[in-house]
Amino acid sequence: MISWKPILKKVFFPVTLLTVASILCLIVLVEAIYKNFFAPDLFSGIYLSIAAPITMAVWFFYLIDRILLRKFSYKIIAFSEIGIALLLLLMFSYQNSKTTIRFDTDNSFVLVLFDNPNASSAPFERRGIFDKELFIRDTNIIHIHPNLAFKKGLKIENPKDWTQTTTDQSSVLMDGKKANYLFVTNSELPKSYLMNNQKYIDSLLQITTIK
Secondary structure (H helix, E strand, O other): OHHHHHHHHHHHOOOOHHHHHHHHHHHHHHHHHHHHOOOOOOHHHHHHHHHHHHHHHHHHHHHHHHHHOOOOHHHHHHHHHHHHHHHHHHHHHHHOOOEEEOOOOOOOOOEEEEOOOOOOOOOOOOEOHHHHHHHHEEEEEOOHHHHHHOOOOOOEOOOOOOOOOEEEEEEEEEEEEEEEEEEOOOOOOHHHHHHOHHHHHHHHHHHHHHH
């Protein structure tokens, strides 16, 4: 009779981070297979198509993990895996970081102009490791650094009482220089804006200056 205890011990011990990841991936894969073949829905096929290759990749690295444990000490492998996992987590967090501009205004629109190269990042408060947030209370028009126009995770959070929003991203001339902007309104875009966005934005800035 075959004794499974030595085999299982050889496969799963000593326990490393990849051991835990491999077991979790196995559970997820079994769930994905069950949903796809026995309880299919709109997302079951997508779930399986994502779970399967990720599980295969993790098992491949787990095989390498078992081989390396024969050549190096357990501490070296364990700490190396934890270090790599933390590095990947930091990279993922950085790649998916968000910069949020949150408005609290009674006006029917907000305008974010990326035309101020002298704007400091100091007003932005950190949220977590890489996320930043700017809370605007006293105005609905702000001028921020041009580089933020191309930031992947930039998000404009509108006032909570807005039930319908329309957003347009374009550019206008500011003091003879092209400036990108985001214009968000709690209704449809005005016809005068659609006909001539330059003139419309200029009028908003003029009204604000007069105030």
